[in-house]
Amino acid sequence: MNYFSRVIVDFVYFIHTADAYQHKKRLVYDILENSRYHYKKYFDIFMITLIFMSVAILIAEVKHEVPSEIKFFNSYVISIIFFIEYILRFWISSSVCEIIISKSEHDAMLGREFSLSRAIIKVIKAKLSFIFSFKAIIDLLAILPFFHELRLLRLFVLFRVFKLFRYATSFQIFASILYTKKFEFLILFMYASIVISVSSILIYVMEANNPASKVNTLFDAVYWSIVTIATVGYGDITPITTEGRVVAMGVIFAGISLIAFTTSIVVSALTEKLDDIREIKTIEDIRKLKGFYLICGYENVAQEVAKKLKDGVANIIVLDEDVHRLAQAKKDGLVALNYDPGDVQSYKIIGIDLNTQVKAVLCLRESDVENVYTTLTVRSISKSVNIVSLLMDDSNRNKLTFAGVNEILYPKGLVGMISKELIGRPVAFEVIHALRNDYYGVNVEEILVDDRMSQKIIYVNELNNAKFRIILLGIYKKDKKRFFFNPIDGTALETGDYLLIIGKSIFIKEFEKYLHKKIKHEK
Amino acid sequence: MKNKVALIFGYNDYALEIAKNISDKYSEIYIYSLHSEQDILKNKSNFEIRSLDLSDNWEGINENFDFENSIAFCVLENSAENVFLTISLRSLFHHLHIIALSNNKETANKLQMAGANKVIPLVQTTAEMIAEMMEKPIVKEVFHKILFESGELKITQVKINANNEYIGRGIAELDWNHKYGVIPLSMVHEDMKSEFIYSSKIKHHIIQEGDMFVIVGYETCIGDFEKLIGSRYDVNWCNWSR
Structure with missing residues (x-):
């Protein structure tokens, strides 16, 4: 490697490992391209506003005199903002450093002399592929109104409207749907081209020599042909000879079939992609959700758990790779996605942040093998998320624990314990069971004592629970992890305590309201 | 003198968990299996396994049992067989206390109609516990201690x-x-x-x-x-x- 190349490669390595540079590039990428980045939407809204302002000014200019400040804003300020955006997109479109480093390492690995010129050619190719991309061309054309003095270039303001493609996801989805039918559209285009060419020539031959006909040039013939095939028929040019009218009839039939064909292609593309569109929308919605339960596997227990949690107005997302179970989840009114919960890629695609968005991951497959696998997958992404799992065979308990499950539920053990209670204390068991399940409208609830409540209600006797026909079963001190049953009147309430209360659901609600009202009132 | 016994019908993990949990209340616990020959060979528990078929031949259990104070658990894995077993027991032993295990609501209703005194709806009960763990963790902890632990x-x-x-x-x-x-x-x-x-x-x-x-x-x-x-x-x- 010659001295110059070495200096360049060293410099590139320096830039590539510079945190400040990479951080800035990452930030620009997030703002411009990363749809999961929280602040991107504000940037998009800003750009969309500029586009609409620009178009509004263009329309106003047609019949009205627009103040020079607004003209200046439209021609220079907006254009310069778009230009800066173009340059930034050009910057982040590919990494010059990465290309040069990769080329240098590749050459070194093969024992070849590093060729800086080849590396530069690769960089140029990468940048040119951006420049000639459809979106970049639109971006560039949208900057052209900067040359406002050239009247024709003012119309390039309309290219700014095309920039909306960048900022509105639904446009991009629609374009991608149509793109899937590109072969059909190509056939359609060829068919239309043939019909237009043949009919234009025919009408020109039939009508051009007739002085009464308005078809004087080949351009007139092509114009008439396109207007007719599109079934628009302005009527400004009409065939007057019998032969010309025969051609017109043929073009009309061709036009009808063309419209029908186009409509059917668009409709079939939309129908085929409807599920995908829904899924994209669902994923977008999920990314905005906070504090939901992620159910992995929708079998019998999962169905019941979802029903119970849904009654408590909890948000639930179901992941299952089985289409039948997924269909059942959707039928049950849940948000369900066809992804394998045991695959890390699933979480990357959906874009769920397990640490901040998910209350708990419920591994509810009726197979320990699947639950262990899912647990390990989830744990490899998040160390802190709460994982609850079903255990089908007690001999696998330690495997689930080792995989990182926080809480295990073993139904067979539960049956054993229930049996013991049923033969020992049946009435007591039933009473507790009834309380837990809100039979007869009587419920047991836990109320968190927050900062404000603990400042205003110092002691237990100030709760006035008896007035609301509420039983205070006890106080759970979370910091001490201890339950104080039937606390005496003088027991002090502290922030973070939980009151365990029993009563009619309606009275519990009233009691909760009272606790908060009391605080407000005394303030 | 007739004996107070616990009869568990079905040899599986549920049967063994039940037997383990009630062994301090019942000195005589018998597990009845439809495939007793195989189950006796693989049985590692201390509980006696006896043979069962679903015909009306109940001579095996109709011995010195005090049915009024005895209890039967129907935990066969096949729901239809479990219902059939329950109705057979009820038709023969009117005072026997029957607890049956069901996998779904439909079977639970049938078991009750067949004469079970108490049905444990397995899926619902498990789901209730999980939902409570999530939404009311303290209630779950306190009630679990009251009911199932010797606090x-x-x-x-x-x-x-x-x-x-x-x-x-x-x-x-x-x-x-x-x-x-x-x-x-x-x-x-x-x-x-x-x-x-x-x-x-x-x-x-x-x-x-x-x-x-x-x-x-x-x-x-x-x-x-x-x-x-x-x-x-x-x-x-x-x-x-x-």
Whole structure:
């Protein structure tokens, strides 16, 4: 490697490992391209506003005199903002450093002399592929109104409207749907081209020599042909000879079939992609959700758990790779996605942040093998998320624990314990069971004592629970992890305590309201 | 002399868990299997495995068992066989207490129709526990301790004896939590149906001799309370239905 190349490669390595540079590039990428980045939407809204302002000014200019400040804003300020955006997109479109480093390492690995010129050619190719991309061309054309003095270039303001493609996801989805039918559209285009060419020539031959006909040039013939095939028929040019009218009839039939064909292609593309569109929308919605339960596997227990949690107005997302179970989840009114919960890629695609968005991951497959696998997958992404799992065979308990499950539920053990209670204390068991399940409208609830409540209600006797026909079963001190049953009147309430209360659901609600009202009132 | 026994029908993990949990209450526990020859060979538990077929030949169990105080658990894995077994047992042994396990609501209804005294809906119960773990973790922890763990906090039912000072007083006047450290949760009617202590139905009820209450408290407080106010009354669960 010659001295110059070495200096360049060293410099590139320096830039590539510079945190400040990479951080800035990452930030620009997030703002411009990363749809999961929280602040991107504000940037998009800003750009969309500029586009609409620009178009509004263009329309106003047609019949009205627009103040020079607004003209200046439209021609220079907006254009310069778009230009800066173009340059930034050009910057982040590919990494010059990465290309040069990769080329240098590749050459070194093969024992070849590093060729800086080849590396530069690769960089140029990468940048040119951006420049000639459809979106970049639109971006560039949208900057052209900067040359406002050239009247024709003012119309390039309309290219700014095309920039909306960048900022509105639904446009991009629609374009991608149509793109899937590109072969059909190509056939359609060829068919239309043939019909237009043949009919234009025919009408020109039939009508051009007739002085009464308005078809004087080949351009007139092509114009008439396109207007007719599109079934628009302005009527400004009409065939007057019998032969010309025969051609017109043929073009009309061709036009009808063309419209029908186009409509059917668009409709079939939309129908085929409807599920995908829904899924994209669902994923977008999920990314905005906070504090939901992620159910992995929708079998019998999962169905019941979802029903119970849904009654408590909890948000639930179901992941299952089985289409039948997924269909059942959707039928049950849940948000369900066809992804394998045991695959890390699933979480990357959906874009769920397990640490901040998910209350708990419920591994509810009726197979320990699947639950262990899912647990390990989830744990490899998040160390802190709460994982609850079903255990089908007690001999696998330690495997689930080792995989990182926080809480295990073993139904067979539960049956054993229930049996013991049923033969020992049946009435007591039933009473507790009834309380837990809100039979007869009587419920047991836990109320968190927050900062404000603990400042205003110092002691237990100030709760006035008896007035609301509420039983205070006890106080759970979370910091001490201890339950104080039937606390005496003088027991002090502290922030973070939980009151365990029993009563009619309606009275519990009233009691909760009272606790908060009391605080407000005394303030 | 007839024996009080526990009969478990079906050899599987459920049967073994049940047997393990009730072994302190029943000295004689027999597990009946439809495939006894194989199950006897693989049995590693201390419980005796006997043969069962679903015909009407019950000579094997119709020996010296006190059916009125015995209990049967129907935990066959096949729902149809479990229902058939339950109806067979009920038709032959009218006083036998039958607890059956069901996997879904439909089977639970059929088991009840077949004569089971109590049905444990496996899926629903498991789901309830998981949902409670998630939404009310403290309630779950406290109730789990009260019900399933041998802590100091207990739940039991007491009966008001004659000459009790509360006879003739209203429910609202019960001050047991302050006086005796126990909290009454519900009152149990003669038909074994319980009524929440603050429900409007029993709001004006005047306490009488024989009234039964479900109370929660520490073991020592409950002991003291029983001496003063009544007696611990163990309800025969077979009469219980919610």
